[in-house]
Amino acid sequence: MKNQSKPIFIISCFLLFILFLFTHSTSVTAQEVEDERNFDYIEGSKKGPAFWGDIKREWAACKNGRLQSPIDLSSLKVTTIPSLVGLKTTYKSSNATLKNRGHDIKLEWAGYSGSIEVNGTEYHLQQSHWHSPSEHSINGRRYAMELHMVYQSPDPKVENNVVVVGVLYQIGYPNAFLSKLMRDVAFMTDEKTERSIGVIDPAEIVQLNGNNYYKYIGSLTIPPCTEGVIWIISKQLGTVSKEQIDLLRAAVYDYAEMNARPVQPLNLRKIFSFYGKNAKNKHN
Template identity: 50%
Template sequence: MGLDDESEFSYVEDSENGPSNWGKIKPEWKICNSGTMQSPIDLLNERVEVVSHLGRLHRDYKPSNATVINRGHDMMLRWEGGAGSIHINGTKYQLKQAHWHSPSEHTLNGKRFDMEVHLVHESKDNKTAVLGIMYKIGRPDSFLSMIKQDLEDLVDTPNVERAVGIIDPKLIKFGSRKYYRYIGSLTVPPCTQNIIWTILRKVRTVTREQVKLIREAVHDASETNARPIQPLNQRSVELYRPRDQEDN
């Protein structure tokens, strides 16, 4: 779901393998430049339709054996067994992995936050659904506190996958029933489209040290690993809000 060779693309904006040139690096990546449904996007309030028909986000996660790997452009936590699933439009998407971007890739009304985690899910017929949670600087995120040592151990060992025992994905807190929903793409090459994106409305908190750990572990030339905002084009963005009587 991303690349193993870290030198193939970068986040350095004006470099020849930077984000605006990703589509030119390999023929199979051309959609990164030509695609009309690319991610991330700005979740601008006036473009968003508030709906209740999408229904509550049902996640049915369970603890499972996991590994952590420094992929050279990000840190990834991968669940080996069945770590459970989310259900979208009657389809079950199994949780596969989580990885972090800093600053956030998605923005709210043009505002970028300090970090974003992506929980990547796949259905039996290989469709992908990604759940994103954004973070601003504040109190520590308990999930990152829990795996701090595992991340620190990988700082100097890119591309080595290390078993970290059983990790419960339910410990990645949501904190809100409200979420944005739109159809987009992977945010790294090959930038595959028709990905169902769900971004939680609540911006959670993380400490500066936690963001620094996620970033410093990845020895690339860039200070960041967030792709620039892509044009919305003709897409709709929905914001699910429970009807008042069932609100938090």
């Protein structure tokens, strides 16, 4: 249970945030744990990341997998490739629901809300969620927050049928998109609940530079840690305020206030670093 001082802390964070605004004008996704108390992020806990693979037989990949995520994106281990054709993204405004899953805050859309094309295959946007601190690191440095946008191919025959786009954030100006969600997040504290938040344009979340990113094959970063996920990590950093980070952490359960899985071994995998100009983004 939370201690009684936490509601006061939440209200204080929310008021500070408002004041700041006024003063600064296989189906991998289907297998992702939705509502789970059988694991946590607490160091030394028997339900912590080091023991995820022992908790359930179907979570064995968390312990025995060789393609696990997140990883450190070290400049010494990347293969640099000119990006002649940027990633193609298409977004469409759609009704959205904000959900507190206990271990994170998730935003999901009803129906088709956009897609990304990777290696000639189209993947449809499913949901987005946030981790704090960042799960991936760059040259050993972890950032304040990481956004995951999860896409899935509608064709079950596609070998790597899930793509996750990751964006890292450093402390700075408030994130404009999160600013729209903070009131709803504040009212979801300690409750595994969901709130309909109306029509949301996924393009507002992040303006992805489709020519400058890292790419590698990894896994889900929560149980069951299913492998075969195509990871695309943007090289462009975003900003988020400390007040926004505090609210996201306060909303989830105690065991997930810092909900980043430790960095996993690379195990001879290749990390590709793409660079170029003229990113191709399309917005409907």
